[in-house]
Amino acid sequence: MDYKDLQVFISIAAQQNLGRASQQLHASPSTLSRRLARMEQEAGAILFKRDAQPLVLTPAGELFRQHAEQTLAAWDALRAAVNTEVSDMTGSITLYCSVTASYSFLADLLTRFRERYPKVDLRIHTGDAAESIPRVESGDADVVIAARPEQLSSGLTFKTITPSPLLFIAPRSLGTVPQITQAEIDWSTVPMVLSESGLARTRVNHWFDARGVKPHIYAQVSGNEAIVSMVALGVGVGVVPELVLHNSPMASRVRILNVQPELEPFAVGLCAQSQRLQEPLLQALWQTATR
Known part of the structure; x- marks a missing residue:
């Protein structure tokens, strides 16, 4: 259990409603x-009475709330003690990322950055993950959160934050896509829901090419989040990064397929033009991500 979990718990306890807490935390109620x-599994006890509206803490939940508040207060005190220097640096940074990346990385990164550089104006744009690298190459964004492409331009520098496996996903009810219930799947007959472009599409294409298979593409969409939604509707099999699936409100309506060999995982991180990394603001953001 980490500090983010404790913060989530405190918010739910304060709002007494998953919907309101989701708005405050910018995460879906299902997440x-x-x-x-x-x-609750880690604590070994039920923390909220689910049959009550608003949500009510159980006795164990009240003890957990006290523990969470004390732990977070101690953590805030520690951070204040070791980060006494607040910079007067000013200016602005334009950062581009997908909606999923904003859920997974942005809040933590920007919280730490704002604590150190409160006078810097952060301009956040979100959209299709496939547009991330082109945006930083064109200069439309100063820095992006993206998956490292197979071939990184010599003018760019990439800093990995975390890996993310690339997964085949199917509807929860496998009967809606009977082709994948066979002992030996004929992938040429499986309806596929794939991204129009980007790294995931490139790796899926390589996977099929290596097997001499021409995929049956049912739909092509812009954005990985839409793939999860369409697969949940039962139209076919999709391929998405694990981070996308983890943050999707439709995650409970799909299942992960054990497909061998596995697709090469993503490396997700920051990317910027190499020649600009000596600029004070970008250097400050880069160092914040390192810490």
């Missing part, structure tokens, strides 16, 4: 519900 279930 918060899964995190709460994981906390």
Whole structure:
């Protein structure tokens, strides 16, 4: 259990409603519900009475709330003690990322950055993950959160934050796509829902090419989040990064397929033009991500 889990718990306890807490935390109610279930499993007790509206803490939940508040207060005191220097640096940074990246990385990164550089104006743009690298190459964004492409331009520098496996996903009810219930799947007959472009599409194409298979593409969409939604509707099999699936409100309506060999995982991180990394603002953001 980490500090983010404790912050999520405190918000749910304060709002007494998953919907309101989801708005405050910029995460879907289903994502918060899964995190709460994981906390209850780790704590070994039910923390909220689910049959009550508004949500009510159980006796164990009240003890957990006290623990969470004390732990977070101690953590804030520690951070204040070791980060006494606040910079007077001013200016602005334009950062581009997908919606999923904003859920997974942005809040933590920007919280730490704002603590150190409160006078810097952060301009955040979100959109299709496939547009991330082109945006930083064109200068439309100073820095992006993206998956490292297979061939990184010599003019760019990439800093990995975390890996993310690339997964085949299918509807929860496998009967809606009977082709994948066979012992030996004929992938040429499986309806596929794939991204129009980007790294995931490139790796899926390589996977099929290596097997001499021409995929049956049912739909092509812009954005990985839409793939999860379409697969949940039962139209076919999709391929998405694990981070996308983890943050999707439709995650409970799909299942991960054990497909071998596995697709090469993504390396997700920051990317910027190399010649600009000596600029004070970009250097400050880069160092914040390192810490």
